[in-house]
Amino acid sequence: MASIPFTDYSSSTATRLLPFSRTTFRRNSALFLSRLVGPLSMRSSSFRTLTVGSSSVSSLPLINAAIGCESGAKVIDGKLVAKKIREEIAAEVSRMKDEIGIVPGLAVILVGDRKDSATYVRNKKKACESVGINSFEVHLPENSAEQEVLKFISGFNDDPSVHGILVQLPLPSHMNEQNILNAVSIEKDVDGFHPLNIGRLAMRGREPLFVPCTPKGCIELLHRYGVQIKGKRAVVIGRSNIVGMPAALLLQREDATISIVHTRTKNPEEITKQADIIISAVGQPNMVRGDWIKPGAVVIDVGINPVEDAKSPRGYKLVGDVCYEEACKVASAVTPVPGGVGPMTIAMLLSNTLSSAKRAHNFQ
Amino acid sequence: MASIPFTDYSSSTATRLLPFSRTTFRRNSALFLSRLVGPLSMRSSSFRTLTVGSSSVSSLPLINAAIGCESGAKVIDGKLVAKKIREEIAAEVSRMKDEIGIVPGLAVILVGDRKDSATYVRNKKKACESVGINSFEVHLPENSAEQEVLKFISGFNDDPSVHGILVQLPLPSHMNEQNILNAVSIEKDVDGFHPLNIGRLAMRGREPLFVPCTPKGCIELLHRYGVQIKGKRAVVIGRSNIVGMPAALLLQREDATISIVHTRTKNPEEITKQADIIISAVGQPNMVRGDWIKPGAVVIDVGINPVEDAKSPRGYKLVGDVCYEEACKVASAVTPVPGGVGPMTIAMLLSNTLSSAKRAHNFQ
Incomplete structure (x- = not known):
């Protein structure tokens, strides 16, 4: 079960999200977090910039x-x-193409023959097509030299028709992932995992060029549903580089008072119970129970965990980190799994690519 | 009173630490945080690397x-x-000089005639001399062009006898501080404020080249006094780029469960009361009262605030963010002001400069 490839590390540093192991974390089937992680260019008012159409879903009813x-x-x-x-x-x-003749482009580099990675790359390609973004794909054999990958990254860095570069992870074990990711131009790092972007995200008065897609998707959901963040207590469960840590930094940028719960936290439920907003990103099925949640809290569930299900033809079903049925009785609002945060990640990747192209061509 | 220059922004981004303004913050004479901020090169076990002598103060009695x-x-x-x-x-x-003939060097750039800045630069110079580190000083007139400052930075970047570069802040208002600070080579950014260093500090599995001096000094105090951090609840009061934010990241790197309290936090005392470790860095005299502190907690007070004192020949005395007398009755350990965190900052600046020289010359 644990080998089911539900995790898209995208261009993340492939940090496996470790399952919590303490007794207070009552479910322990060690599973993975499933995310399509990409990035998004962000300016101060970045979240709002997604509301580009004439109407917005910010008035979406809960x-x-x-x-x-x-x-x-x-x-x-x-x-x-x-x-x-x-x-x-x-x-x-479409407007960009009409007005300045530029089409945003996303380049994806895939190394090796992992079926899950191939699926994620295919999905990203399809998503690009569906919104009119050009996609470029390089597929290298498993035994390619690191130099080969770096050569393609360098080519895409220099190619003005490419506005985002995404190296599909995990890379083969003989490659130095950090070297490869660091080679991606900061202006095209649409995954937003470059330390320079993370540093800018952490610092007041600085703006990252890109924000990691999954945490950005979480905040976007809060915004679009009109959930107030400023002045609220927010607890992030999990401290991964790709979701938990940047999610906490984003919440703090919006003036929430944040706490970060992780594997070394004793009695995590005592902390989560104080939160007005919970974001859970640990990859532990049904870990967050009803009694972890303050009545009326808003719960964003990033986990997508396969659990055995004899009734399903596939033999498993997908559940979140949060026990949905219990959360429904306590929270004021909650994201389902699937159909909650999941679809947001790839939308944010597209948004990051668009923002990158706009920035490159100074298109408002 | 507010104009008393108690703040050494060093090479920070000169973010003024804003006083808390809500009623729950019972003292409201708006004052400044006084820090001599420098930087320190850090590897995974960096804190321990400071214990370089034959003996250590880790066995220091409380x-x-x-x-x-x-x-x-x-x-x-x-x-x-x-x-x-x-x-x-x-x-x-001394050992480095004897063994490889290299003396670490710190360059400080001062622009203008602020007396407080001149004092801070003089203190840093003296501190360098006291440990045998070479110091280089450039003093430019207030009306210098930004280009002039950049020229000196570039020179120091290229100079192999300089291992740390510190631009004394604040700079004259006609200069773009971010441009100037970004010009300092990441390998010589001994203040540790470069976003790349902050990003690496935030990310698991990455190591910053330098860690900002004041927060590093706080953690060093906890280490040297044998205070366990792993698994503990830690609350940082203040979210500045120079102290609060990096202090929280450092505590999290050591497996504390962190919460960050700031001006937008409602009822901050409810959160601080849960902490095993409190680090306060807001520049608000006596804000943290006894009833904000959990019995037995360890309290690190970064604030250095001047308050009126008719008995003093200077007309004022220095107090921390924490009401010391009350903290003494509740906490298990507490830093005094002055004589607590204050002296640590410049010690960490020296340590960062030494580490930088060691790294540059691969000296163990």
Whole structure:
């Protein structure tokens, strides 16, 4: 089960999200976090810049019981929001092409024959096509030299038709991932994992060029559903480079008071219970129970974990880090799995690529 | 009173630490945080690398009532620790000179005639001399062109006898501070404020070249006094780029569960009361009262605030962010002001300069 490839590390540093192991974390089937991680160019008002169409989903009603939440909590419909964002991006891509003749381009480098990686790359390509973004793909054999990958990155760095470069992870073990990721031009690092981007994200008064897609998708959901962040207590569960840590930095930038819970935290539920907003990104199925949640809190569940399900033809089903049924009874709003944060990541990757092209061509 | 130059921004981004303004923050005379901020090269075990002498102060007893703490709490004697560290650095500088003929060098660039800045630069120079580090000083007139400053930075970047470069802040208002600070080579950014260093500090599996001096000094005090960090609840009060934010990242790197309290936090005392370790860096005299502190907590007070004092010939005295008398009754250990964190900052600047020289010459 653990080998089911539900994780798209994208251009992340391939930090495996470790399952929590303490007794207070009551579910322990060690699984993976499944994310399509890409990046997004961000300026101070970046989140708002996604609302590019004539209308916005910021007035989206919190829909009761839309996806099986029958007992009170509202469902934050990531699928709907992501669809809306993709429509907005498509309109912007079209406007850009019409006005200045430029089409944003995303280059993806895939090394080796992992089926999961091939699927993720295919999905990204399809998503690009659906909004009119050009996609470029390089597929190298497993035994390629690191130098070979660096050569392609260098080519894409210099290619003005490429506005985003994404190295699909994990890379073969003989390659130095950090070297390769560091070779991607900071202006095209659409995954937003470059330390310079993370540093700017952490610092007040600085602006990252790109923000990692999954945490950006989480915040975008909060924004689009009108959830107030400023002055609120927010707890992030998990401290990964690709989700937890940048999510906490984003929440703090929006004036939340943040706490970060991780594997070394004793009694995590005591902390989560104080939160107005919970973002969970640990890859531990149903870990966050109803009694971890403060009544009325908003819960964003980043985990996508396969658990055995004899009823399913595939033999498994997908669940989040949060026990959805219990959360529904306590929270005021919650993201379902699937259909919550999941669809947002790739939408943010497209948005990052669009923003990068706009910046490169000074297109407003 | 507010104009008393108690703040050494060093090469920080000169973010003024804003005083808290809500009613729960019971003292409101808006004042400044006074720090001599420099930087330090850090590897994974960096904190330990400071213990370079034959003996260490890690076995330092927590001294009761050493500086007016009569009612139980132990005093964390930053002055004593800083002295010890400077001795260790002096020994290492001497060994380096003997073994490979290299003397570490720190270059300080001062622009204009601010008396406070001149004093800070003089202190840094003296501190360098006391441990055998070469210091280089450039003093430019207030009306210098930005280009002039950049020219000197470029020269120091290329000069192999310079291992650390520090631009004394604040710069004259006609200069772009970010441009100037970004011009300092990352290998010589001994202040540790470069976003690349901050990004690496935030990311798991990455190592910053330098860690900002004041927060590093706080953690060093905890280490030298044998305070366990792993698994503990830690609350940082203040989220500045120069102290609060990097202090939180450092605590998290050591497996504390962190919360960050700031001006937008409602009821901050409810959060601080849960902490095993409190680091306060807001520049608000006596803000943290006894009832903000959990019995037995360790309190690190970064604030150095002047308050009126008719009895003093200067007309003022220095107090911390923490009400020392009350903290003494509740905490298990507390840093005094002055004589706590203050002396650590410049010791860490020297340590960063030494580490930089060691790295440049691959000297163990």
